[in-house]
Amino acid sequence: AQSVTQLDSQVPVFEEAPVELRCNYSSSVSVYLFWYVQYPNQGLQLLLKYLSGSTLVESINGFEAEFNKSQTSFHLRKPSVHISDTAEYFCAVTQGAGGGADGLTFGKGTHLIIQP
Amino acid sequence: DTAVSQTPKYLVTQMGNDKSIKCEQNLGHDTMYWYKQDSKKFLKIMFSYNNKELIINETVPNRFSPKSPDKAHLNLHINSLELGDSAVYFCASSPASLDTEAFFGQGTRLTVV
Numbered sequence: 058a059q060s061v062t063q064l065d066s067q068v069p070v071f072e073e074a075p076v077e078l079r080c081n082y083s084s085s086v087s088v089y090l091f092w093y094v095q096y097p098n099q100g101l102q103l104l105l106k107y108l109s110g111s112t113l114v115e116s117i118n119g120f121e122a123e124f125n126k127s128q129t130s131f132h133l134r135k136p137s138v139h140i141s142d143t144a145e146y147f148c149a150v151t152q153g154a155g156g157g158a159d160g161l162t163f164g165k166g167t168h169l170i171i172q173p
Numbered sequence: 174d175t176a177v178s179q180t181p182k183y184l185v186t187q188m189g190n191d192k193s194i195k196c197e198q199n200l201g202h203d204t205m206y207w208y209k210q211d212s213k214k215f216l217k218i219m220f221s222y223n224n225k226e227l228i229i230n231e232t233v234p235n236r237f238s239p240k241s242p243d244k245a246h247l248n249l250h251i252n253s254l255e256l257g258d259s260a261v262y263f264c265a266s267s268p269a270s271l272d273t274e275a276f277f278g279q280g281t282r283l284t285v286v
Contacts, residue, residue, distance in 0.1 A: 091274055095214075100263060101277040108273070145214055159228070160206050160218035160265075161275060168214075 059084035061148050063164035070138055071172050078133040078167045080122075080148030088150045090131040091161065092122055095145040104146070107131060143171045176200050179264050179278040186254055187286055194249045194281045196264030203268060205247035206275065207239060210261040219262075222247050251283075259285045 064079045082088060092104040105116040112124040122133045131148060145168050149161040177198045186192050198205060204223040210216045220239045221228045227239065236252045251258060261282050267275040 093277075100279040101216075101265075103274045103276075106274050147216065160208070160221050161216075162218075163216040166214045166216075 059088065059150050059152065059162050061150050061162055061164035063146075063148055063167050065167050066165065067168045067170065069170045069172055072140055073137050075136050076134065076138050076142075076169065078146050078148075078169065080131045080133065080164060082129050082131065082148070082150045084129075084150060084152070086152050088152055090122075090124060091149040091151075092120070092131070092133050093147045093149060093163075095147065095166075097144070101147065104133070138169070138171050140171050140173065142169060144169060175278075177264055177266055177276050177278040179262075179281050181281060182279065183282050183284075185284045185286065188254055188256060190254050191250070191252045192254060192283070193251070194262055194264075194283070196247050196249070196278060197245055198264075198266040198276070199245065200266055200276060202266035202276075203244070204266065205241070206265040206267075207247065207249050208263040208265060208277075210263060210280070212260070216263070219249075220247075254285045256285050259283055 060083045062081045070076045090107040093101040094104045095101050105114045107114050107124040115121045120135045122131050124131050145166045147166045148164040151161050180195045206221045207219040208216050209219050219230050219233045222241050238250045239247055241247045261280045263280045264278040265275040
């Protein structure tokens with residue numbers, strides 16, 4: 058069984074300030090890790106993913122996340138946030154085996170609130 | 174063109190009714206899923222379906238049943254709707270190996286009154 062813990066349900070940040078959204082996972086096997094973003098009244102969009110290789114992964118809109126196997130973490134960071142980053146952020150994990158039958162296990166989400 | 178599309182986007186219905194939500198993907202993926210997002214925004218998988226193999230989350234009531242007429246469609250039927258079924262339901266799809274991400278539809282907001 059696997060689980061994901063997002064330690065902060067809500068993170069208020071001033072515009073142009075840096076932010077870190079924390080994610081820890083638990084799994085007995087190797088995993089793939091994802092961050093999804095949900096803007097108000099919209100579906101889920103992939104922000105970035107770790108499958109293998111470099112432990113630091115980046116998105117096109119300035120977010121990055123680092124896979125830390127020893128700490129079982131996949132924290133999301135952005136050096137300077139914008140009002141448009143206001144959204145719900147979900148960390149998710151799935152097992153490395155093929156088939157994907159178990160789907161994604163999600164954390165409870167972190168609401169990022171950008172204050173002007 | 175939308176990769177994963179769901180209809181309807183909003184659904185308001187009375188307790189006890191039976192309703193369906195449709196999902197179609199044009200990505201050629203082998204696996205499709207239904208997820209439920211509750212009022213606290215928590216997402217949980219309900220079903221996955223891959224080449225006629227159905228994996229059911231054991232916590233899902235048997236009033237919920239997925240039906241797949243073909244590889245590109247996975248519809249969700251709900252019988253005898255209850256107030257607690259009110260939620261946003263997301264359809265998703267992924268390639269068989271899942272060494273890539275899942276693609277989500279825009280969601281269907283179901284309100285049972």
